[in-house]
Amino acid sequence: MCQLFETLRIEDGQVLNANYHLQRMNRSRYELGISRQAFTNLAPFKLDNYLSKGMSYRCRIDYSTVIQAITLSKYVYTPIKKLKVVRTNQLTYAHKFADRSQLNFYRNQWPAFDDILLVVKDRITDASIGNIVFWDGINFVTPKSPLLPGTQRNYLLDKKIVNEEELLLNDLQRFTSWSIINALRPLQFNEFKPISQVYV
Numbered sequence: 001m002c003q004l005f006e007t008l009r010i011e012d013g014q015v016l017n018a019n020y021h022l023q024r025m026n027r028s029r030y031e032l033g034i035s036r037q038a039f040t041n042l043a044p045f046k047l048d049n050y051l052s053k054g055m056s057y058r059c060r061i062d063y064s065t066v067i068q069a070i071t072l073s074k075y076v077y078t079p080i081k082k083l084k085v086v087r088t089n090q091l092t093y094a095h096k097f098a099d100r101s102q103l104n105f106y107r108n109q110w111p112a113f114d115d116i117l118l119v120v121k122d123r124i125t126d127a128s129i130g131n132i133v134f135w136d137g138i139n140f141v142t143p144k145s146p147l148l149p150g151t152q153r154n155y156l157l158d159k160k161i162v163n164e165e166e167l168l169l170n171d172l173q174r175f176t177s178w179s180i181i182n183a184l185r186p187l188q189f190n191e192f193k194p195i196s197q198v199y200v
Contacts, residue, residue, distance in 0.1 A: 002032050003064055003098040009184045010057040018042055020151035028095040080180050081193055084113040085200045089121050093147040103128045124167040130182030134175040143167045152181045
């Protein structure tokens, strides 16, 4: 049976983008044949005890047919300033699997960098820990072919804050800066780094 997990940010008593997390969990359970019974809210996860005001938590939910574990820790921000481009033709990660060995294999080859930028079959996809957003001076743009469409990415697309485009490696020169987003890292302009910090 596939083992999956979901990472949420609990900020000042609120689970951020809760509906987007539920949608992804339900989609994965359905598409992988795990369960057709959908989670309709966060009540089964019993997070009420962790929703204290003034705190920021990282919450990991491990699940498959049932919820297997909930792990909570204080959220600690880690800056991402340098990316190494890694090319591959054989990587897939369409669901948030607990087994991240494929991603870790590529990530661990470049310990001097904060993360990697995966280029799969010539298309820019994701970093190992989240989706990437580029800035061209006018628009925010994210790749149309991510390995895993993240909850923060989907939220930003729905709000029309970012646009999605099919991006090849040569398209990097169109942009001035970039930032990594995920459930724990919202889009913040002061987090953008120069495009020169993506090392090809």
